[in-house]
Amino acid sequence: MLGTYINNQLTQEVDATQLMQEPPKLSVSITKGDVFCNGGNDGWATANVVGGTPPYDFKWSNEVEIDKNTVLKAGEYWVFITDAKGCTTQESITISEPAAPLAIKYTEVLNPGFYKATNGKIVVEVTGGTIFPDNSYWFEWKNSKGIVQTTTTTNFSNGVYTISLNGLPEENYSLTVRDANYNPATNKISCTVANAVTALDDPDPLEVTFEVVRTISCNAGNEFGNETDANPLDNQRDESQDGILVAHVTGGIQLQNTQNNGLPYFYTWKKKQKDGSWAIWNEHDETAENLSDGTYALNIEDANGIKLGTYVNNILTKEKDVTQYMPEPEKLKLTFTKLDVGCTTGNDGWAEAHVSGGTPPYTYEWTNGETTAKIEKITTNNYFVIVTDAKGCIVQGSIFVGDPKGVFTTETVKNTTCYKGNDASIGLNVTGGNLPYSYLWNTGATTKDLNSLTAGNYEVAISCPDCCVYKKRFVIKDPEPVIVNIGPDRTLCNDQTLDLDATIADTNAQYSWTSTNGFTSDEAKVMVSKAGTYHVKVTSGLGCVSEDETVIKTSQAIISSEFLLSSQAYLDEEVILINTSNPFGEGTNWIIPKGVKIVEQKEKYITLKFDAAGVYAIGLQQTQGECYATYTKNITVEQRNTLPDTGTASQFVIDFIVTPNPSNGNFKALITLENSSDINLRLFSTNGQNTMIQKKESGKKKYEIDFRTTLESGMYVLVLETGQQTLVKKIIIN
Numbered sequence: 001m002l003g004t005y006i007n008n009q010l011t012q013e014v015d016a017t018q019l020m021q022e023p024p025k026l027s028v029s030i031t032k033g034d035v036f037c038n039g040g041n042d043g044w045a046t047a048n049v050v051g052g053t054p055p056y057d058f059k060w061s062n063e064v065e066i067d068k069n070t071v072l073k074a075g076e077y078w079v080f081i082t083d084a085k086g087c088t089t090q091e092s093i094t095i096s097e098p099a100a101p102l103a104i105k106y107t108e109v110l111n112p113g114f115y116k117a118t119n120g121k122i123v124v125e126v127t128g129g130t131i132f133p134d135n136s137y138w139f140e141w142k143n144s145k146g147i148v149q150t151t152t153t154t155n156f157s158n159g160v161y162t163i164s165l166n167g168l169p170e171e172n173y174s175l176t177v178r179d180a181n182y183n184p185a186t187n188k189i190s191c192t193v194a195n196a197v198t199a200l201d202d203p204d205p206l207e208v209t210f211e212v213v214r215t216i217s218c219n220a221g222n223e224f225g226n227e228t229d230a231n232p233l234d235n236q237r238d239e240s241q242d243g244i245l246v247a248h249v250t251g252g253i254q255l256q257n258t259q260n261n262g263l264p265y266f267y268t269w270k271k272k273q274k275d276g277s278w279a280i281w282n283e284h285d286e287t288a289e290n291l292s293d294g295t296y297a298l299n300i301e302d303a304n305g306i307k308l309g310t311y312v313n314n315i316l317t318k319e320k321d322v323t324q325y326m327p328e329p330e331k332l333k334l335t336f337t338k339l340d341v342g343c344t345t346g347n348d349g350w351a352e353a354h355v356s357g358g359t360p361p362y363t364y365e366w367t368n369g370e371t372t373a374k375i376e377k378i379t380t381n382n383y384f385v386i387v388t389d390a391k392g393c394i395v396q397g398s399i400f401v402g403d404p405k406g407v408f409t410t411e412t413v414k415n416t417t418c419y420k421g422n423d424a425s426i427g428l429n430v431t432g433g434n435l436p437y438s439y440l441w442n443t444g445a446t447t448k449d450l451n452s453l454t455a456g457n458y459e460v461a462i463s464c465p466d467c468c469v470y471k472k473r474f475v476i477k478d479p480e481p482v483i484v485n486i487g488p489d490r491t492l493c494n495d496q497t498l499d500l501d502a503t504i505a506d507t508n509a510q511y512s513w514t515s516t517n518g519f520t521s522d523e524a525k526v527m528v529s530k531a532g533t534y535h536v537k538v539t540s541g542l543g544c545v546s547e548d549e550t551v552i553k554t555s556q557a558i559i560s561s562e563f564l565l566s567s568q569a570y571l572d573e574e575v576i577l578i579n580t581s582n583p584f585g586e587g588t589n590w591i592i593p594k595g596v597k598i599v600e601q602k603e604k605y606i607t608l609k610f611d612a613a614g615v616y617a618i619g620l621q622q623t624q625g626e627c628y629a630t631y632t633k634n635i636t637v638e639q640r641n642t643l644p645d646t647g648t649a650s651q652f653v654i655d656f657i658v659t660p661n662p663s664n665g666n667f668k669a670l671i672t673l674e675n676s677s678d679i680n681l682r683l684f685s686t687n688g689q690n691t692m693i694q695k696k697e698s699g700k701k702k703y704e705i706d707f708r709t710t711l712e713s714g715m716y717v718l719v720l721e722t723g724q725q726t727l728v729k730k731i732i733i734n
Contacts, residue, residue: 001013002014002015002016023051023052023053023083023085023087024050024051024052025051025052026049026050026051026052026081026083026087026088026089027049027050027051027089028047028048028049028050028079028081028089028090028091029047029048029091030045030046030047030048030079030091030092030093031045031046031048032044032045032046032093032095033045034074034095034096034097035072035073035074035095035096035097035098036097036098036130036181036182036184036185036186036187036191037097037098037101037102037129037179037181037182037185037187037188037189037190037191038097038098038099038100038101038102038128038129038190038191039073039097039101039187039189039190040073040097040185040186040187040189040190040191041071041072041073041186041187042071042072042185042186042187043071043072043073043074043095043097044068044069044070044071044072045060045068045069045072045077045079045093045095046067046068046069047060047067047068047069047079047081047091048067049067049081049083049089051083052081052083052084052085052087052089053083053084053085053087054083054084055083055084056081056082056083056084057081057082057083058079058080058081059079059080059082060077060078060079060080061076061077061078061079062077072095073095073097074095074096074097075094075095076092076093076094076095077092077093077094077095078090078091078092079091079092079093098128098129098130098179098181098190098191099128100127100128100129101128101129101189101190101191102126102127102128102129102137102177102178102179102190102191102192102193103126103127103128103129103193104124104125104126104127104175104177104193104196105124105125105127106122106123106124106198107123107124107125107162108121108122108123109121109122109123109198109200110122111170111200111201111202111203112168112169112170112200112201112202112203113202113203113253113304113305113306113314114202114203114205114206114252114302114304114306114311115202115203115204115205115206115251116169116170116202116205117169117202117311117314118167118168118169118313118314119167119168119314120167120168120169120170120200120202121164121165121166121167121168122164122165122168122173122175122198122200123162123163123164123165124162124163124175125160125161125162126139126160126161126162126163126177127159127160127161128179128190129179129180129181129190129191130179130180130181130191131161131179131180132179132180133180135156135161136154136156136161137161137177137178137179137180138177138178138179138182139152139163139175139176139177139178140175140176141165141173141174141175142173142174142176143171143172143173143174144171144172144174149165149168149173151165151166151167151168152164152165152166153166163175163177168200169200169202170200170201170202171199171200172197172198172199172200173197173198173199173200174195174196174197174198175193175195175196175198176192176193176194176195176196177192177193177196178191178192179191179192203251203252203253203302203304203306204250204251204252205251206249206250206251206252206300206302206306206307206308207249207250207251208247208248208249208298208300208308208322209247209248210245210246210247210248210298210322210324211245211246211247211248212243212244212245212324212326213244213245213246213287214242214243214244215243215326215327215329215359215391216240216241216242216243216291216292216293216326216327216328216329217239217240217242217329217359217391217392217393218237218239218240218328218329218332218358218391218392218393219240219328219329219330219331219332219357219358219393220236220237220240220241220292220293220328221331222239222240222331222332222393222394222395223395224394224395224396231290232290236292238290239391239392239393240292240293240328241290241291241292242289242290242291243289243290243291243292243326244287244288244289244291245287245288245291245296245324245326246286246287246288247267247286247287247288247298247300247322248286249264249265249286249300252265252300252302252303252304252306253302253303253304253306254302254303255302255303256303259303262639263284263285263286265300265301265302266284266300266301266302267283267284267285267286267298267299267300268280268298268299268300268301269281269282269283269284269288269296269297269298270296270297270298270321271294271295271296271297272294272295272296272297272323278297281296291326292326292328293326293327293328294325294326295323295324295325295326296323296324296325296326297321297322297323297324298321298322298323298324299319299320299321299322307319308320308321308322329357329358329359329389329391329393330356330357330358331357331358332355332356332357332358332387332389332393332394332395333355333356333357333395334353334354334355334385334387334395334396334397335353335354336351336352336353336354336397336399337351337352337354338350338351338352338399338401339351339401340380340401340402340403341378341379341380341401341402341403341468341471342468343403343468343469344468344469345469346379346380346461346468346469346470346471347377347378347379347471348377349377349378349379349380349401349402350374350375350376350377350378350401351374351375351378351383351399351401352373352374352375353373353374353385353387353397354373355373355387355389355395358389358390358391358393358395359389359390359391359393360389360390361389361390362387362388362389362390363387363388364385364386364387365385365386365387365388366383366384366385367383367384367385368381368383368473369475378401379401379402379470379471379472379473380401380402380403380406380407380408380470380471380472381400381401381402381472382398382399382400382401383398383399383400383401384396384397384398385397385398385399402470403468405432406432406433406467406468406470407430407431407432407433407437407462407464407467407468407470408430408431408432408470409428409429409430409431409462409470409472410428410429410431411426411427411428411429411472411474412425412426412427412429413425413426413427413474413476414426415455415476415477415478415479416453416454416455416476416477416478416479417479417542417543417544418478418479418482418540418542418543418544418545419478419479419480419481419482419544420454420455420478420481421454421478421544422452422453422454423452423453424452424453424454424455424476425449425450425451425452425453426449426450426453426458426460426474426476427448427449428448428449428460430448430462433462433464433467433470434464434465434466434467435464435465436464436465437462437463437464438462438463438464439460439461439462440460440461440463441458441459441460442457442458442459442460443458453476454476455476455477455478456475456476457473457474457475457476458473458474458475458476459471459472459473459474460472460474479544481544481546482504482506482538482540482544482545482546483504483546484502484504484536484538484546484547484548485548486500486501486502486534486536486548486549486550487500487550488550489550489551489552489553490550490551490552490553490627491552491553491554491555491625491626491627492529492552492553492554492555492627493554493555493556493557493558493559493624493625493627493629494555494556494557494558494559495558496529496559496627496629497527497528497529498527498528498529498552499525499526499527500525500526500527500528500534500536500550501524501525502524502525502536502538502548503524503525504538504540504546506540506541507541508540508541509524509538509539509540509541510522510538510539511523511524511536511537511538512536512537512538512539513526513534513535513536514534514535515528515532515533515534515535516532516533517530517531517532519532519534528552529554530552530554531552531553531554532551532552533549533550533551533552534549534550534551534552535547535548535549536548536549553626555624555625555626555627557624557625557627558583558624559583559585559622559623559624559627559628559629560581560582560583560585560622560629561581561585561620561621561622561628561629561630561631562579562580562581562582562620562631563577563578563579563580563581563618563620563631563633564577564578564580564682564684564717564719564726564728565577565578565618565633565635565726565728566635566726566727566728569610569635569636569637569638570637570638570639571610571612571613571637571638571639573609574599574607574608574609575607575608575609575610575635575728576605576606576607576608576717576728576730577590577605577606577607577608577618577620577728578604578605578684578717578719578728579603579604579605579606579620580684581620581622581629583624584604584622585622585623585624585628585629586623586624586625587622587623587628588603588620588621588622588623589620589621589622589623590606590618590619590620590621591618591619591620591621591630591632592608592618593616593617593618595610595611595612595614595616596608596609596610596611596616596618597609597610597611605717610637612637613637613638613639614636614637615634615635615636615637616634616635616637617632617633617634618632618633618634618635619631619632620632652673652674652675652677652722652724652725653671653672653673653674653720653722653725653727654672654673654674655670655671655672656669656670656671656720656727656729657669657670657671658670658718658729658731661729661730661731661732662732662733662734663731663732663733663734664733664734665707665708665709665710665711665733666706666707666708666709667707667731668704668705668706668707669681669703669704669705669707669718669720670703670704671702671703671704671705671720672701672702673700673701673702673722674701675701676699676700676701677698677701677722677723677724678696678697678698678699678722678723679696679697679698679703679720679721679722680694680695680696680720680721680722681693681694681695681696681697681705681718681719681720681721682694682718682719682721683707683709683716683717683718683719683731684716684717684718684719685711685714685716685717692711692716693707693709695707709733711733712733713733713734714732714733715730715731715732715733716730716731716732716733717729717730717731718731
């Protein structure tokens with residue numbers, strides 16, 4: 001045995017020993033670099049191994065087999081280590097990234113307020129990425145020429161970094177923003193916003209051009225003409241202050257249609273006074289009316305408060321109105337030249353009117369009926385002329401042609417009482433010359449006076465001893481005839497009546513009606529329903545007579561003419577009219593006035609659209625055989641932005657909504673009225689059926705009425721009737 005031997009004797013056993021050491025503990029730690037930009041892949045992780053028995057094998061969860069793992073995206077990564085003896089260990093690391101990419105949001109883009117202004121503004125909010133330690137981001141603004149913009153302000157609040165670029169003219173501006181990680185980052189896309197372009201546009205220049213719609217008609221100093229002074233009431237006749245000036249405005253920023261009664265701008269008119277000052281002119285839109293001689297000025301204000309004028313540093317330093325001179329025409333003046341009548345002929349004189357001023361051309365009205373500037377072959381007389389220019393201004397005067405010491409007459413002329421009558425007369429009062437007087441009329445008569453004359457031209461030649469021949473002409477005129485028209489012959493259907501009207505413009509007229517069926521009346525208007533020939537004789541207060549007659553036939557056919565339509569509509573919407581005549585006529589004729597376009601026309605309905613606001617009369621004529629019936633209703637068409645006139649019934653229905661529309665046959669009618677009222681809802685099919693569904697309600701201002709139908713697909717019409725208004729809606733059922 002192993003041990004200690006003394007004298008060959010084992011005195012102590014000694015064992016053989018061997019120390020067996022274990023290696024140090026195998027362990028790994030990981031150092032890392034996070035991703036610089038959201039969505040990037042420039043993260044890294046390095047496995048640091050101690051203990052165990054080198055060399056080591058590395059296996060990462062993303063299949064990398066070396067200690068350094070690079071090009072990493074955000075996420076969790078594991079590393080597994082095996083040493084030379086097969087010992088293993090593992091560890092994980094999380095690579096992080098910024099929570100969101102760098103992003104900008106435009107919170108305000110303010111265009112320059114007027115042409116060439118420098119008060120534009122762009123405001124952006126920057127979020128995401130990695131903000132610098134001083135709570136900022138790097139940024140740079142440039143214009144389209146590459147010039148860096150320096151008029152910026154910044155602010156950081158509640159995690160949001162705000163950049164404002166101020167004092168800008170019209171231009172394209174590009175913004176580049178970078179975060180704190182931009183420079184070290186490999187993949188920089190989400191660490192920057194590069195060259196984000198914003199365009200600022202200034203408005204077109206605010207400009208005004210004037211259109212003279214109507215020049216001033218007459219000089220204020222004209223002696224004759226329209227003497228009225230009504231509009232405006234200022235002791236100046238209206239015809240000398242009837243100019244109209246319209247301003248055509250372009251540019252700037254127009255007002256919202258809810259402002260200034262829907263006008264695009266604010267208008268300030270002025271008129272220059274005699275002392276050189278300016279007084280406000282009481283007009284508030286683009287048209288100035290009732291203008292007299294003078295200079296007018298206008299300034300405009302747009303939605304940005306910009307006016308015409310001079311701006312320094314975006315501040316209005318001086319208003320500069322646009323002006324227009326409105327001249328009145330020169331004063332109308334009248335002079336005469338003449339040639340007196342010769343002694344033997346008595347009718348070879350002439351007179352000529354010479355006109356200046358006013359507005360040519362001129363028209364002439366002489367007392368002898370001539371209409372030229374020069375009248376010839378005239379007899380001794382005083383000739384009066386009224387001259388009217390192109391604008392209706394008047395000047396008048398007279399000239400005596402002939403021998404003022406010779407024979408002269410004044411006359412009393414009585415025209416015929418009735419058209420084509422023969423009770424006219426001419427009575428002469430002769431002075432001058434020497435007695436006795438001899439008379440010769442163009443009718444052959446030789447008396448001083450003429451009686452029982454019809455309309456026509458008459459001339460008398462008067463001679464006396466040692467006198468020149470004196471001639472004078474006269475015109476006898478008929479009055480306008482008394483005209484009675486009671487209409488064409490007519491056939492009436494069952495239960496129809498017809499109003500016949502023989503009224504003339506004479507309160508003293510007498511009327512006498514007779515008929516082959518025994519009918520008589522002394523009224524101006526009669527209502528008839530029986531067959532017969534109706535004759536009327538009308539005698540005016542002066543005894544003039546006119547007659548007319550018409551033949552009325554009757555039929556047993558039944559006829560009706562009736563339709564439904566909205567009593568009020570808007571310019572931008574179509575209006576449907578439903579023919580509800582019962583029975584339906586053999587022929588149908590819609591009577592549509594000018595300014596109304598037919599969008600669609602079917603047998604039982606017609607759809608219209610209107611060109612302008614106003615009140616339109618729509619008619620429907622139905623025929624049965626030879627008889628017809630006509631029905632007419634008015635519809636008021638308004639601009640949609642027009643404020644309602646609470647003094648009328650046209651706005652009684654505040655809302656009439658059908659929802660849903662189109663529908664599957666189940667829908668609701670939502671109605672809001674100005675006041676509580678009964679309502680009647682009728683649903684029609686456009687194929688001509690009568691009322692299909694009818695619902696009546698009462699006692700409310702607001703109604704919600706359900707319709708649950710199983711109607712076939714197609715178009716229907718829902719009519720809302722109240723005591724003051726009717727509205728019609730198209731309904732589509734799918």
